[in-house]
Amino acid sequence: MPGKDLESEIRHGHHGGNVMTVAQPCIEPAAHREPERHLWCISDLTVSYGEVIALSSVSLNIKENSVTAVIGPSGCGKSSLLCCLNRLTDFIPGCCVSGRILMHSKDILGGQIDDTRLRKQVGLIFQKPNPFPLSIRRNFELPLREHGIRDRQEIEHIMQSTLEATGLWKEVKDRLNKPAHQLSGGQQQRLCIARALSLRPDALLMDEPCSALDPISSGQVEELVLSLRERYTIVIVTHNLSQARRLGTDVALFWLRDGKGTLVESGPASQVFEAPRDDLTKLYLRGAIA
Amino acid sequence: MYLRSPARASTVLSPMLIGAGALALLASALIAFIFFVVLGEAMAALGEIGLWRFLTDASWHPSSGEFNLLPMVAGTGLVAAGAMVLAMPLGLIAAVFVTFYAPSPVATAYLRLIELFAGIPSVLYGLWGLVVLVPIIADLAAPGSSLLAASLVLALMVLPTIALIATMSVRSVPLERIQAARALGFTKASTMVKIVIPSARKGLAVAAILGAGRAVGETMAVMMVAGNIVQVPESIFEPVRTLSANIALEIAYAMDVHRSALFVSALVMIAFVVLATALLEFVTNKQAMPDVHPD
Known part of the structure; x- marks a missing residue:
C-alpha cells in the first residue's frame, strides 16, 4: 500500500518536515447518510508496547458532539486508544503507534502536528483525580498562563465560568485559595474536568473517570458528562455497562482476541445495546462473559 | 489474639532492636562527646578573651593577642x-x-x-x-x-x-x-x-x-x-x-x-x-x- 509507506515516512520524519499530511475525507459508514460529522476518523490503528500488541488495526469513527462509550474487559486497549487521541502515547517508553487518526482532516499521528496544541484541544481526564497540589485558583492559573492567558481578570472569568459549568462554583467559591487536595474525590474530579474545559477544548477524553469515586460523586460526574455532550465530543472509557447505557450516544466494544486488543462492534448506543450484530457483544451485554 | 501477634513480633525482634538502639545511642553519644570536647577546649579562650573580642579585635594575630574571627x-x-x-x-x-x-x-x-x-x-x-x-x-x-x-x-x-x-x-x-x-x-x-x-x-x-x-x-x-x-x-x-x-x-x-x-x-x-x-x-x-x- 503506497499510502501507508508515505504515512510511516511522515511519522518517522524522513522527509525533513517537507511533506504535508494529505487531507483525506472521512469514509462514512454506508449505514447512515445523515450529515453527521466525525471529529476523529481512526483507520488501521495499531498500538504496541514492545512485544505486547495493545490494539490491533482498529478502525473507528467518532462523532462530533456526542458521547462515545468505550467498553470491554481490562487490558483490551481502551486506555491506549484514548492516549492515541491526544498523543499522550508519545511519553510512554517503548510505545509504538501506527495507522492514521484524522482530526479536522489532519493526521494527528503525523509529525507536523503541534502536539501541545493538540492536547489543549483534547482534554484528558484520568481515572484518579489529579489536581496539582496547589490552591484551586492556581490549578486554573497555571495551565491558562501556559497557554498565553495572563490577564488576571480573564483568568478569574474563565475559572468562574468553567466552575459554574461543572457545578462546582457554589461549593468552592469561598475557598479558591485553599489547596485543591482538601476537596473530596468527586469534587477533585470535577475540578479536573473544569480545568480541562478552561482551555476551551473541542473534546474530552475520560479514562474511567468514576471508578475511584463513591456512588454519589459518580452520579454528579455522570450528570456533568450529560450536560456537556451537546457542546463537546466526549470519549469515555468505562467498565460499567449501565454507565455506558446512561451516558453513551455511541458505543464501541473492545475485546482481547489472541492477546491483542481488537474492536468488536461499534455504532449508535441504541443499535449496539438493543440489536447487537456480533455474538460476542450479545454475550457480553447479557453478562455471560466478562 | 489481635494484640498478641505484634507483641510476639517485637519479642522476636528484640535482640535486633536492642542492638540497633545501642548503636544509635553510641553514635549520638560520640557526636555529643566531640561537641563537648570542642566546647571544653574553647572555654579557656572564651573565658580569657571573651566572645566580644572575637568579633571586634583589629585582626587575627594570636601571637600579638588579636583574635578577630570575622x-x-x-x-x-x-x-x-x-x-x-x-x-x-x-x-x-x-x-x-x-x-x-x-x-x-x-x-x-x-x-x-x-x-x-x-x-x-x-x-x-x-x-x-x-x-x-x-x-x-x-x-x-x-x-x-x-x-x-x-x-x-x-x-x-x-x-x-x-x-x-x-x-x-x-x-x-x-x-x-x-x-x-x-x-x-x-x-x-x-x-x-x-x-x-x-x-x-x-x-x-x-x-x-x-x-x-x-x-x-x-x-x-x-x-x-x-x-x-x-x-x-x-x-x-x-x-x-x-x-x-x-x-x-x-x-x-x-x-x-x-x-x-x-x-x-x-x-x-x-x-x-x-x-x-x-x-x-x-x-x-x-x-x-x-x-x-x-x-
Whole structure:
C-alpha cells in the first residue's frame, strides 16, 4: 500500500518536515447518510508496547458532539486508544503507534502536528483525580498562563465560568485559595474536568473517570458528562455497562482476541445495546462473559 | 489474639532492636562527646578573651593577642556561597537531564561518572585547582589563589552530592502529576520548570544544605587554592582564609590561648552546620509545592 509507506515516512520524519499530511475525507459508514460529522476518523490503528500488541488495526469513527462509550474487559486497549487521541502515547517508553487518526482532516499521528496544541484541544481526564497540589485558583492559573492567558481578570472569568459549568462554583467559591487536595474525590474530579474545559477544548477524553469515586460523586460526574455532550465530543472509557447505557450516544466494544486488543462492534448506543450484530457483544451485554 | 501477634513480633525482634538502639545511642553519644570536647577546649579562650573580642579585635594575630574571627567567618561564608551558586544550578540541570532527557544508557553512564567524582579524594581536587585553575585566574588578576579559585574547586567537589540527591528527588515526583501537566498541553520545558522542580523542592533543599555543609567543612582543597590570607576580601580575586583552613594551618604550633581560640573557630563552624540544619527543618516542613500568588 503506497499510502501507508508515505504515512510511516511522515511519522518517522524522513522527509525533513517537507511533506504535508494529505487531507483525506472521512469514509462514512454506508449505514447512515445523515450529515453527521466525525471529529476523529481512526483507520488501521495499531498500538504496541514492545512485544505486547495493545490494539490491533482498529478502525473507528467518532462523532462530533456526542458521547462515545468505550467498553470491554481490562487490558483490551481502551486506555491506549484514548492516549492515541491526544498523543499522550508519545511519553510512554517503548510505545509504538501506527495507522492514521484524522482530526479536522489532519493526521494527528503525523509529525507536523503541534502536539501541545493538540492536547489543549483534547482534554484528558484520568481515572484518579489529579489536581496539582496547589490552591484551586492556581490549578486554573497555571495551565491558562501556559497557554498565553495572563490577564488576571480573564483568568478569574474563565475559572468562574468553567466552575459554574461543572457545578462546582457554589461549593468552592469561598475557598479558591485553599489547596485543591482538601476537596473530596468527586469534587477533585470535577475540578479536573473544569480545568480541562478552561482551555476551551473541542473534546474530552475520560479514562474511567468514576471508578475511584463513591456512588454519589459518580452520579454528579455522570450528570456533568450529560450536560456537556451537546457542546463537546466526549470519549469515555468505562467498565460499567449501565454507565455506558446512561451516558453513551455511541458505543464501541473492545475485546482481547489472541492477546491483542481488537474492536468488536461499534455504532449508535441504541443499535449496539438493543440489536447487537456480533455474538460476542450479545454475550457480553447479557453478562455471560466478562 | 489481635494484640498478641505484634507483641510476639517485637519479642522476636528484640535482640535486633536492642542492638540497633545501642548503636544509635553510641553514635549520638560520640557526636555529643566531640561537641563537648570542642566546647571544653574553647572555654579557656572564651573565658580569657571573651566572645566580644572575637568579633571586634583589629585582626587575627594570636601571637600579638588579636583574635578577630570575622575575616575567617566571611571567608567560609563567601567561599561556600560561591560554590553553591555555581553548583546548585548545575546539579539541578544534571538531575533534570538525567531523569527526563538523556537516553537511559547515557543517564546510567552519567550517574556512574558523578558517583566516581564523589569518591575522588579532596587533595586531588586541590592539586588540580593549584596547577590548572590558579594560573588561569592569575592571568586575569593576580595572585590567582583566591576566593574565586576556592569557590570553583569547591563547586566541583559538592556537585556530585547535589546532583545525586537532586536526581533522587526529581525522580520521585509522581508520574500522575507530570502526566496531568502534559495532558493539559504543557511543553516539556515548562513541565520541568512549573511542575517538576517545584514538586521536588524539598529534596532540592536537602541537596543544597548537604552541599553547603560539605562546602563549609572542606579543608584541604580549599587551603591549597584560597591563598589563606586573613582578610575580608573586597573582590572575588582576593585571597581568603576559611575557618577550617585556619584550624588546619595553625593547630600544629598553637599553644595555650591560641590553641583554645582555634577551638572557638571550630565552634563557629559547628554553628554554621547547625544553622544549615535548622534551615533544612524549616524548609522541609513547608508545603511540598509553593503556592505563591503573583500580583
